[in-house]
Amino acid sequence: MSVDQAAYRPYEGTRRPGHGVVFAIAETSIRRVMRQKWIRSLTLTIVVINVAIGAIMNISLNTRIRNGMTVGDMIENAGGGDLDAFVMTLRGFLSMLYLFAPVIAALTAGPLIAEDRRARALPLYFSRPIRHWQYVAGKMIAAGFFLAAMTLLPPFAVFGMEIANAPDMSQVGQRFGELLGAWVPCVLITVALASFSLGISSLMDRTTAASMLVFCVVIFPVIAVNAAYGSVFTNPAWLALDPFNSIVRIGHELLPPTAGQTIDAYDIPLANAWQSLAGWTAAGLLMLGWRIRNVEVVT
Amino acid sequence: MIIETQQLSKKFGRIQALDGVTLQIEDGATGLLGPNGSGKTTLLRILLGLLPAHGTSTVLGLDPAREPLSVRARIGYMPESECIVPGLAGVDVVAYLGRLAGLPRRPALKRAHEVMYYVGLDEQRYRDATEYSQGMQQRLKLATALVHDPDLIFLDEPTNGLDPDGRSEMLKIVGELATEHGKNLIFSSHLLKDVEKVCSHVVMLRKGKVVQTGAIDALTSDHTGAYAVGIDGEREGYANALQLAGAQATVGANGTLLVALPAGEGTHFLFRVAKDCGIQIRSLAATRRSLEDVFVAEMEDMRER
Amino acid sequence: MIVDFDSVAKWYGRIVGLVDVSLQLEPGVTGLLGPNGAGKSTFLKLLTGQLAPSQGRVEVLGVDPFRTPSLFRRLGFCPEQDAFYESMTGREFVTYLGGYFGMHGSTLRGAVDVALDRVGLIEESDRKIRGYSKGMRQRIKLAQALVHDPELIVLDEPLTGMDPMGRRRTIDLLRELGDEGRSVLVSSHVLHEVEAVTSRVVLIYQGRVRAHGAISEIRAFLDRYPHRILLRSPRARDLARELMAGEAVVGVRLDGDRVHLETRSPDELYAALPRLVLEKGIDIEELASEDASLDAIFEYLVS
Numbered sequence: 001m002s003v004d005q006a007a008y009r010p011y012e013g014t015r016r017p018g019h020g021v022v023f024a025i026a027e028t029s030i031r032r033v034m035r036q037k038w039i040r041s042l043t044l045t046i047v048v049i050n051v052a053i054g055a056i057m058n059i060s061l062n063t064r065i066r067n068g069m070t071v072g073d074m075i076e077n078a079g080g081g082d083l084d085a086f087v088m089t090l091r092g093f094l095s096m097l098y099l100f101a102p103v104i105a106a107l108t109a110g111p112l113i114a115e116d117r118r119a120r121a122l123p124l125y126f127s128r129p130i131r132h133w134q135y136v137a138g139k140m141i142a143a144g145f146f147l148a149a150m151t152l153l154p155p156f157a158v159f160g161m162e163i164a165n166a167p168d169m170s171q172v173g174q175r176f177g178e179l180l181g182a183w184v185p186c187v188l189i190t191v192a193l194a195s196f197s198l199g200i201s202s203l204m205d206r207t208t209a210a211s212m213l214v215f216c217v218v219i220f221p222v223i224a225v226n227a228a229y230g231s232v233f234t235n236p237a238w239l240a241l242d243p244f245n246s247i248v249r250i251g252h253e254l255l256p257p258t259a260g261q262t263i264d265a266y267d268i269p270l271a272n273a274w275q276s277l278a279g280w281t282a283a284g285l286l287m288l289g290w291r292i293r294n295v296e297v298v299t
Numbered sequence: 300m301i302i303e304t305q306q307l308s309k310k311f312g313r314i315q316a317l318d319g320v321t322l323q324i325e326d327g328a329t330g331l332l333g334p335n336g337s338g339k340t341t342l343l344r345i346l347l348g349l350l351p352a353h354g355t356s357t358v359l360g361l362d363p364a365r366e367p368l369s370v371r372a373r374i375g376y377m378p379e380s381e382c383i384v385p386g387l388a389g390v391d392v393v394a395y396l397g398r399l400a401g402l403p404r405r406p407a408l409k410r411a412h413e414v415m416y417y418v419g420l421d422e423q424r425y426r427d428a429t430e431y432s433q434g435m436q437q438r439l440k441l442a443t444a445l446v447h448d449p450d451l452i453f454l455d456e457p458t459n460g461l462d463p464d465g466r467s468e469m470l471k472i473v474g475e476l477a478t479e480h481g482k483n484l485i486f487s488s489h490l491l492k493d494v495e496k497v498c499s500h501v502v503m504l505r506k507g508k509v510v511q512t513g514a515i516d517a518l519t520s521d522h523t524g525a526y527a528v529g530i531d532g533e534r535e536g537y538a539n540a541l542q543l544a545g546a547q548a549t550v551g552a553n554g555t556l557l558v559a560l561p562a563g564e565g566t567h568f569l570f571r572v573a574k575d576c577g578i579q580i581r582s583l584a585a586t587r588r589s590l591e592d593v594f595v596a597e598m599e600d601m602r603e604r
Numbered sequence: 605m606i607v608d609f610d611s612v613a614k615w616y617g618r619i620v621g622l623v624d625v626s627l628q629l630e631p632g633v634t635g636l637l638g639p640n641g642a643g644k645s646t647f648l649k650l651l652t653g654q655l656a657p658s659q660g661r662v663e664v665l666g667v668d669p670f671r672t673p674s675l676f677r678r679l680g681f682c683p684e685q686d687a688f689y690e691s692m693t694g695r696e697f698v699t700y701l702g703g704y705f706g707m708h709g710s711t712l713r714g715a716v717d718v719a720l721d722r723v724g725l726i727e728e729s730d731r732k733i734r735g736y737s738k739g740m741r742q743r744i745k746l747a748q749a750l751v752h753d754p755e756l757i758v759l760d761e762p763l764t765g766m767d768p769m770g771r772r773r774t775i776d777l778l779r780e781l782g783d784e785g786r787s788v789l790v791s792s793h794v795l796h797e798v799e800a801v802t803s804r805v806v807l808i809y810q811g812r813v814r815a816h817g818a819i820s821e822i823r824a825f826l827d828r829y830p831h832r833i834l835l836r837s838p839r840a841r842d843l844a845r846e847l848m849a850g851e852a853v854v855g856v857r858l859d860g861d862r863v864h865l866e867t868r869s870p871d872e873l874y875a876a877l878p879r880l881v882l883e884k885g886i887d888i889e890e891l892a893s894e895d896a897s898l899d900a901i902f903e904y905l906v907s
Contacts, residue, residue, distance in 0.1 A: 007417075007479070007480070008417050008445075008475070008476065008479075008480045009413060010448050010480075011402070011406070011410055011447065011448035013402070013403070013406045014402075014403060014406070015372065015400075015401040015402060015447070016401050016403070017368060017369070017371075017372035017400060017401030018368060018401065019401065020398065020403075020404075021398075021399055024395065024398045024399060024404075025399070028387070028395055032385075032386040032387070035386065115385045115386065116384070116385065118385065119382070119383045119384065119385035119429065120380060120381060120382045120383070121382060121383060121384045121385060122382075123378045123380065123382050124378070124382045124383075124384060124396060124443060125399065126349070127347060127371060127374075127376040127378070128371060128372075128396060128399040128400050129367075129368035129369070129370075129371040129372040129399075129400060129401060130368075130399055131368070297344065297347065297349055297376075297378070298340050298343045298344045298347065298349070298376075298378070298455070299340065299378070299379065299380050332768075333767075334739075334767040334768075334769060334770075335737035335738065335739050335740075335767055336737060432640065432641065433640060434640065459764075460640075460764070460793075461793065462638070462639040462640045462793050463637075463639075463793055463795055463899065463902050463903075463906075464639060464902075464903075464906060464907060465639075465640075466793065466794075467899075489765070489766060489767050489768055489771065490794060491768055492796060531874070553799075565887055566881075566887055566888055566889060567881050567882060567885075567887055570877070570878050570881040570882055570888075571882055573878065574878045574882065579874045579875065579878075580874070580877065580878075580891065581874055581891070581893070582891055582892050582893065583888065583889075583890055583891040583892075584890050584891070584892060585889065585890065591768050591772075594768050595768055595769055595772060598768075598769055599769075
């Protein structure tokens with residue numbers, strides 16, 4: 001015979017303060033973004049579109065290079081295409097990132113800290129045994145998650161297509177090298193945009209405003225810098241202010257030039273490209289650091 | 300002894316927020332009182348390991364300056380301000396904060412359900428926490444302070460914004476934590492009646508210094524030997540009759556008379572005089588100072604010093 | 605008659621705010637009680653002209669508050685929310701709002717001084733509100749509600765965030781205002797503080813006025829609930845036995861030297877006591893009604 005009076009019970013299980021904090025924060029933040037159906041749909045659509053475009057581009061480039069084969073034959077013998085074509089597809093993808101990455105950064109990374117500030121969640125966080133950097137790291141992973149997915153997946157899909165019918169392993173090795181060459185700039189832009197978005201997010205306490213501000217501030221150099229080139233300034237170094245120009249430049253460095261390339265590699269000095277990305281990242285981290293350090297838990 | 304400080308001091312620019320605070324807080328429920336700007340907030344921040352300070356402090360045997368995370372792992376804090384983790388259902392908020400306190404995922408969720416039930420939010424647990432009413436949010440904050448079963452809980456104005464029902468429920472839950480489940484509480488509030496109900500000891504701060512500590516019973520047991528008498532009938536007539544019979548009678552609060560009995564007399568004296576006047580006694584109580592009386596007196600006292 | 609509600613109802617679409625509310629408030633201090641979300645804020649908004657009733661008629665100081673903006677020269681309102689211009693000093697804030705009430709120049713300056721003095725903020729009046737503590741902000745809100753010397757003052761949770769000294773001072777202030785012949789309506793959740801200011805209350809629950817009048821009258825009216833009375837005596841058992849012998853007592857509980865009684869006729873009980881004390885020699889150390897308080901009334905009417 002027993003009676004359970006639903007009283008308070010002590011907790012006797014394991015405790016590991018400080019463990020798994022970053023993961024918990026990242027996971028929860030990602031889940032929160034994923035809960036919004038329209039964001040899920042949007043990101044999926046973008047990935048699918050990019051993969052499709054990438055595939056089409058790859059095939060058409062291969063067709064042009066290897067004339068004589070019909071498109072049907074090309075699709076059948078998808079692998080073992082011209083390495084140059086693959087490289088150009090990847091480069092093409094990098095130069096299109098500016099079309100969707102700002103939007104995704106604004107929507108998925110922009111609100112991450114703003115919503116915590118609006119709900120005044122930070123006192124709840126920092127009265128726990130967590131360190132400030134763990135909070136930042138967790139949010140950073142969440143901020144970069146969608147950007148990473150959207151930038152890393154499409155090249156990988158095209159890579160998959162390339163090696164599907166690869167005649168030998170050496171081809172696979174080469175292509176993997178190119179894939180990495182495309183992934184590095186993707187990772188760089190992810191880090192830069194994630195940091196910057198979080199930085200802006202930490203300054204705002206409204207999620208819509210944070211998203212809009214992220215979008216506007218990122219898009220501004222993309223439009224302004226490129227429009228002003230040639231008229232307002234002629235030194236191509238300034239083009240690096242647009243982070244997407246910078247990653248395209250770095251991409252061109254990592255993906256060797258092909259004979260008869262048709263894409264214009266801007267004459268941005270490589271150093272400026274790196275500096276620009278570092279700058280965007282640092283700006284975000286500074287804003288973030290300043291804000292997080294000033295959190296008052298007890299008011 | 301759960302908290303001990305020695306000469307704890309903290310200065311912000313030119314403001315001395317804490318000035319040589321030395322205190323010892325024992326097990327059980329202790330009230331932390333003080334006007335705005337008395338250093339309560341600063342003290343809590345230091346004890347939570349969020350702020351460095353001069354002097355030493357020990358919380359549950361640990362030094363919050365050197366091991367802030369260990370301290371926070373064993374403390375539950377219920378903030379005064381409105382705080383919520385957005386975008387999650389109530390129980391998920393509690394489980395999440397439990398994980399951040401060091402509980403593994405599964406036990407954190409299990410524990411979250413238990414604690415939500417305990418604070419009376421079991422019917423609301425799957426609702427989005429941002430939709431909670433004021434009363435529910437207060438309970439949710441309490442739940443987040445309890446999820447990791449801390450040894451010491453700081454409660455900052457736990458009855459803020461609650462209607463009378465909510466207030467008595469909250470005080471009941473909090474009181475039980477102290478009396479039935481052996482939890483140590485630090486209860487900070489401006490509503491001293493609440494503190495009297497829940498706590499056994501108090502610490503009073505003013506302008507960064509400790510002005511009074513001790514057991515509430517001891518501080519308020521000031522039997523002045525006088526009685527507050529409530530009657531049905533003419534006060535003046537009764538007061539005169541009392542004076543004539545050798546007592547001292549003055550007007551008290553809420554229509555009562557404060558009567559100092561003549562030497563050697565007991566309460567039956569009051570009944571005798573009342574009967575002679577044709578008056579009915581309706582309430583009778585030995586006057587005691589309330590905690591609020593003690594507190595206000597201390598604060599006024601300091602001002603005069 | 606300061607406030608007159610005549611068959612007032614207020615609907616928000618399908619949702620009931622208030623229904624069937626008819627009451628009059630006389631000059632003096634009245635407490636307004638009720639659980640959150642039960643109609644209190646609707647009541648206050650109707651009273652201060654922020655809303656118009658869906659049905660019925662609201663009259664405050666003889667006029668319809670919704671249609672008579674000039675009413676605000678005679679009505680002071682201290683809302684629950686904070687809405688400040690943080691960069692103003694306290695004095696500037698009260699002066700600014702005083703201007704709205706039609707005062708200017710030296711009259712206004714004088715009135716501002718009086719108001720600031722009454723709430724005890726003369727010293728801090730030249731600091732920016734940004735730096736005010738919660739208690740000070742409450743007091744500044746009070747000051748703006750008093751600056752134009754209104755006839756009726758409506759206060760919604762005026763004591764929130766105040767420390768015990770501030771609370772006492774404000775309670776004294778409210779009593780003073782009532783003694784001065786003004787009408788004061790105070791809404792608060794801290795019932796013993798309402799009791800300290802007034803004995804007249806209005807209790808709103810589930811969109812209706814559940815009780816209105818003096819606390820003791822309301823209690824007497826709730827005769828469904830036997831009155832709970834506490835007695836403390838060194839001869840508790842004898843006392844209990846003697847009292848049980850009479851018809852008045854319906855329930856008894858002994859707890860050490862305390863006797864908890866339930867009776868339907870407290871008058872009879874009180875009348876029986878002198879005989880027990882003086883003839884039977886049973887000393888009574890403490891006698892208290894456990895439920896003639898607002899807390900008890902609230903519990904009976906709401907829970």
